[in-house]
Amino acid sequence: GQNIDQPTEMTATEGAIVQINCTYQTSGFNGLFWYQQHAGEAPTFLSYNVLDGLEEKGRFSSFLSRSKGYSYLLLKELQMKDSASYLCADLYSGAGSYQLTFGKGTKLSVIP
Amino acid sequence: ETGVTQTPRHLVMGMTNKKSLKCEQHLGHNAMYWYKQSAKKPLELMFVYNFKEQTENNSVPSRFSPECPNSSHLFLHLHTLQPEDSALYLCASSQDLAGGQGAETQYFGPGTRLLVL
Numbered sequence A: 001g002q003n004i005d006q007p008t009e010m011t012a013t014e015g016a017i018v019q020i021n022c023t024y025q026t027s028g029f030n031g032l033f034w035y036q037q038h039a040g041e042a043p044t045f046l047s048y049n050v051l052d053g054l055e056e057k058g059r060f061s062s063f064l065s066r067s068k069g070y071s072y073l074l075l076k077e078l079q080m081k082d083s084a085s086y087l088c089a090d091l092y093s094g095a096g097s098y099q100l101t102f103g104k105g106t107k108l109s110v111i112p
Numbered sequence B: 001e002t003g004v005t006q007t008p009r010h011l012v013m014g015m016t017n018k019k020s021l022k023c024e025q026h027l028g029h030n031a032m033y034w035y036k037q038s039a040k041k042p043l044e045l046m047f048v049y050n051f052k053e054q055t056e057n058n059s060v061p062s063r064f065s066p067e068c069p070n071s072s073h074l075f076l077h078l079h080t081l082q083p084e085d086s087a088l089y090l091c092a093s094s095q096d097l098a099g100g101q102g103a104e105t106q107y108f109g110p111g112t113r114l115l116v117l
Helices: none
Strands: A009-013 A018-023 A029-037 A044-049 A053-057 A060-065 A070-075 A084-094 A097-102 A106-111 B004-007 B010-013 B018-025 B031-037 B044-050 B053-057 B064-070 B073-079 B087-094 B112-116
Touching: A009 A018, A018 A084, A018 A106, A029 A060, A029 A070, A029 A097, A044 A053, A044 A060, A044 A070, A070 A084, A097 B044, A097 B053, B004 B087, B010 B018, B018 B031, B018 B087, B031 B073, B044 B064, B044 B073, B053 B064
Parallel strands: A009 A106, B010 B112
Antiparallel strands: A018 A070, A029 A044, A029 A084, A053 A060, A060 A070, A084 A097, A084 A106, B004 B018, B018 B073, B031 B044, B031 B087, B044 B053, B064 B073, B087 B112
8 A cells, every 4th residue: 555646636527527546556455545625624535445346426436446556536427516635545554553545635626 | 413523623822832632533433543634745644543542653753642531532732843733633533443344434523723833
């Protein structure tokens, strides 16, 4: 785990679909989380993937490929309120400890 | 109240002050965390407590002193801070540290916005 890499910023149009990618180091991997954080607020949990494949939850879906160290968050039917930072986080285990390591976040701007 | 609460929400302190941040979780979780979030930087894990015992200290300076009197409460005691310590301090909790089935999913409090002058 660790060394989380995700784009810094993205812009998309209301009603469209956007995919936010995330890569991580595969060693010590124990799960991949996505959080949403509006400006000035706490991160809120969106999704958790531990097995390969796509997890769908309403307008949001998250995909994981453990062999490639790759995940994406898919947001459909974008709404203005989806403008936020999206944080990719990898649950890493090593030396008997577990830590959630966050990427810097992808700031998504939804425009009319 | 439900979820994870933090007080105060905003704090301004001088470098010689002593203050404490408080976190309380109402979720029946066993693990609690302190994070620091600075502008343009990722969330940084500071401390982890599991069943009131500290399991992680990520090389945090001693001017930050955590305390966990029980599984529901977590404190961060601050003394002789530096201006670069100004940040959003977030508390989180999870059912467990690991174990699958989503038990390690962390839920965050609203944070304390700290300004050190």
